[in-house]
Amino acid sequence: MRTCDACGAAGLAVFGDLGEIPVLCGVHWADAAEAAASPVGQMTLAVCPNCGYVRNVAFDPAVLVYDTTMDTNLHHSPAFQRFSAELCERLSRRYELRGKRILDIGCGQGEFLRELCHVSGATGHGFDAMYAGVTGPDPSGAVFHSGYAPRGAALPEFDMFTTRHWFEHLADPYEFLLDLRERAGDRVVHGYVEVPDAGYDLSTAGWEVIYPHVSYFDAYALTTIAERAGWTVEDSGTFFHGMFRYLELSANKPGSGASAALLTDRDRTLAAVSGFAQRHHEERGRWEQRIARLVAEGANPVMWGAGSRGVQFLTLADRTRQLAAVVDVNPRKWGRYLPVTAHRVETPDVLVRLQPKAVIITNPAYRPEIAAQLAALGVDAELLIA
Ligand SMILES: [Zn+2]
Structure with a gap:
């Protein structure tokens, strides 16, 4: 049995088998046949009864190698951009980042680090295997690297590390944090970690x-x-309807030390986990039937949002491509095909012609902006949140 990455206790207990799902859910293919033949991987969820940590115990790092063709970027959404801007202001003030050195691990296309340096007067290094921009020094004060961040002494010195929506991708999250802590030595260093919140992901149908x-x-x-x-944990909280969680960390900071861990959170996760397999099975069936009914009624149902959450929804609930269209605001996805199901991603403009009566979204945080965009397109449709 696998040792728990989070608490180190022995024995993770399997509670959910989602079968084979797309491995490259952030990749969009130019060719439909290649998309349909793209790799799948086994998802077997297990939980630590001691701390509530959940992991895919079937995860195989060898089948998932990140490169610049992938795009898991959340920055195309105005709502996410707003949150990022507020976060830059807050971190800059709270940790007095002027003149400090930031390390952004999993920097995406550099949007966040660029803004953080700009707002705070800090400099920094950004690492991401998916970073497809210009590498090297940037006018913002950041230096970008296309590739995985090194471990050990090869990592640049830092006063604060940030890692947003990358920590949950790591095969060895404990070793990652331990390495950063060792790099900090006896200097005062801060950290910011942002991940999807398990309390949300595991209490819903499992599209996440x-x-x-x-x-x-x-x-x-x-x-x-x-x-x-x-x-040392300085602060923690959620945002985006509870979908995302952040943790602010410190090392060697005088006056810090008390643990912020609440057993009520763990117990909520353990309760969500116990009903997950049945809920997942029922939601899949319910959405397949709902889509079939909407098609039969001539409602031209479509899905808005071809991110990884959308890809997972389509894999589980629309394998046979009954939806009239899948649209997304990211131009990099237009005219390309999604993994395994091979749905073609269209610009939202196609909705003017299709006039769907039902638009499925998998992310409630984007509801207001999608509703506004539908209104602007002259589409009168019911928004269904999966
Ligand atoms: Zn544990």
């Missing part, structure tokens, strides 16, 4: 349970893994 997400953390498990790696 995707192959690239190896780990699922609630506040308790995330605090547990950070403290075991030698970090």
Whole structure:
């Protein structure tokens, strides 16, 4: 039995088998046949009864290698951009980042680090295997690297590390935090970790349970893994309707020390886990039937949002491509095909012609902006949240 990455206890208990799901849910193919033949991986969820940490125990790092053709970027959404801007202001003030050195691990296309440096007057290094922009120094004060961040002494010195929506992708999250802690030595260093919140992901149907997400953390498990790696938790909270969780960390900071871990969070996760397999099975069936009914009624149902959450929904509930269209605001996806199901991604403009009566979205945080865009297109449709 596998040892728990978060608390180190022996024995994760399997509670959910989602079968084979797309591995490359952030990749969009130019060719439909290639998309249909894209790799799948086994998803077997297991939980630690001691701390509530959840992991895909069937995860195979060899089948998931990140490169610049992938795009898991959340920055195309105005709502996410707004949150990021507020976060830059807050971190800059709270940790007095002027003149400090930031390390952004899993920096995406550099949007966040660029803004953080700009707002705070800090400099920094950004690493991401999916980073497809210009590498090297950037006018913002950041230096970008296309590739995985090194471990050990090859990592640049830092006063604060940030990692947003990358920690849950790691096969060895504990070793990652331990390495950063060792790099900090006896200097005062801060950290910011942002992940999808397990309390949300595991209490819904499982559209958020995707192959690239190896780990699922609630506040308790995330605090547990950070403290075991030698970090002090300064603050934690959720945003985006509880979908995302952040943890602010410190090392060697005078006056910090008390644990923020709450057993109520762990117990909520353990309760969600116990009903997950049945809920997942029922939701899949319910959505297949609902789509079939909408098609039969001539409602031209479509899905808005071809992110990894959408890909997982389509894999589970629309394998036979009954939807009239899948649209997305990201131009990089237009005219390309989604993994395994091979749905073609269209620009939202096609909805003017299709005039769907039902638009499925998998992310409630985007509801207001999608509703506004539908209104602007002259589409009068019911928004269905999966
Ligand atoms: Zn544990």
